[in-house]
Amino acid sequence: MEVLLEEVMAHIRFPMMSPRQLADLLLSPLTKHYKEIIVERMAIGMSFHAGQKERIEEVLSEEGGRLLFTPRLYKAFSWSSLLSVENFPSLASYHSRTLVFSSHSCLAEHAGDHVCEWVVDIFPKGVWFKKFFLIVWQGTVEVPENVLKTVRLSVTCKDLPMEGEMRARVGILICGVQANVEHIMKVVERNHRFSRDDMVLNFDDLIPFDELNKPLVEMLGSEQTSPYLSGRNRDILKIHIVVAPLTDICSMTFPHFSFK
Template sequence: MDENQQTLLNTQRKITKKSNNGKTIDSQKDDIIEVDNSRTVLKKIATLYAERLMNDICLVVNDTEYPAHRLILCASSDVFEVMLMSPQWSESQESRITLQETPQCAVIFGEFLRYFYTGQIRISHSIVLPIISLADKYNVKDLISLCLNFMQTHIPLAAVQGTLISWLQYSINCGHYEITKGCHDFIKWNIELVSNSSDFANFEVDVLASLARQSSLVIPDEMTLYKCLETWLGYQKQRLKNSSCAADIDIAFKQIVFTVMTAVRFPMMSPRQLAELLLSPLTQKYKEFFVERMAIGMSFHSGQNYKVHEIIKMEENGLLLFEPRLYTVDTCSSLITVENFSGLLSYHTRTLVFSSQSYLADYVGDKSCEWVVDLYPKGVWFKKYFLIVWQGTVEMPEYVIRSVRLSLTCKEPPTDNGSGMGVKIGVLIYGIQDDVEHIVTVKEVVHRFDLNHRVLNLDNIIPFEDLNLKKDSINTSSATTSKYLVGPNKDTLKLHVIISPLNPFK
């Protein structure tokens, strides 16, 4: 008895079936069995392509011939189905069809076509774009899903390998909104990392300008953003030199400079940084434009609020110029880390004390506010206590909150205007994926502290179960590590707490 016969016999012994009236009966009685020999069938279909057997059509891409089968093409692609089955298409009557593909797509067209026969294809960060380009063009829905899933789970790798901006641009143009959001958020929260890649030059001007206008951008300070944009502008100038005539370069480049640099919030730079900008070659070349923008910053820092209000009225999105982003400089932020996270006991706390600036404008001085940050990464435990009320004493039972909590305490809220201190709070949560440490997510809250409201509790800043993964009691080697843990041993929780005063003109 060969292997196939033995498999058939074993299956016959085990399988049951349901009769028409819903009762389960032994399949042996009717000699009905069900077998799965799909692998062999797929192998046969793959052989048709590999050995070029019985093909009835030939696809030609860049002078390379790919013998194929109409049935397989139509079953795999909606586009091929319309092209080859609709009489109004001339291709439906032809046995040889020439396809126009980009050089990048032409190189992998054979692998793309082989997927139709085998359901297998090799995907990497460097070739996923031409693969999904072909899948989109010919509407191969299952392959589109595979590519999108790959991209969604390898965004950090694409960033360090220099393909992320290209992913973003493609997903925007083709309407893959989930990938667009994933790429956009990663860039917004990790723009310094992305700006160091060669792919940064591929940012389209409108997309970059839109990103640069956002208040949720994570950046050390506004000067760092200016330098990132300056680097990008250098790439664009070189591109214009390679593609335009000399007479058009200055006009086109000037427009690009104005478009992206209008998004820079010069009032958020210190007076010293504004003075340093005068030495920049870019600033000197377009002196009138930049001096006007820098003057807005100096008016703010010198307390000339009447000028500021005029600017807000005249300038489109003028209020944003005085809105702090998520700046990670020491004057408004501090890191808090929990090392040896796996050894931390439940309900234990890590505490951080730091100071942040109380005002944005320089003329007010360097007044600061002191904060106490308590982090509860493994839940919050409230012990049993007695509450004294007018009826008597009430016993309150202990209880536990399964939450990753960050508690902020403002020691002495400024009360200059009698309404306390309004702040924007940002909590940057780091993680690791594809061995790339980066900011995974950001929590933003606007809150006002005063003498009667000194404490703010932020719950679920990280999903509790995702951070505190339980080990498999049967197979401990299969235990996974939370994506929110970093460090050499992936056992460190790392957060960055940012506290900035609110825009004073809102």
């Protein structure tokens, strides 16, 4: 049991827990039985929130230490929100749905409690750029319309920190149904530096367009329903958006899981 516990603890990001959550772990029966293993990890989390640089540097020098301060794509309220597109077959082509939510702009408690506001737009049935006129110093240039056959999701940062930029790990968790069981069917993630000159992050081809937008005739039969639609009537598109802040001590690469 102790060996299994050590394997599991290695994948838990204790610094992503708040100091109160870390303190609550002391009441867990598991902590009482395996105090040395768990309390050591809890102490690392508390050192991170307190800004104890010397202790953090010690952990960073250890193998895999940097990963402890690298956020996972947790669906916690502090970092994520759910975007649902209900009655999906009735959504008109090129129309979008919008979600507005807020998340913490930093992981450590000592850095403050500033939050960033995010605007998420999903275009599940293609993107249509209408014709417009561009005014340049030579005169007026007509830009023709353009249609993109893609499922696009854009994430816009509306409230940057005082530093003027924010590095974040943005994860898109797409729900689906397999064997009548709803689960996270696909995950897309990207590291991005949001700034005043680059406030929008686009994800194109988030879902295969034809697989999501099956013709209505095909969707009449349950066997032909898109696996990316869930709900009682299989007509809801559900997407979790996770925005986890990154710092200089975070790892920019993420190892693959290996099951033994």
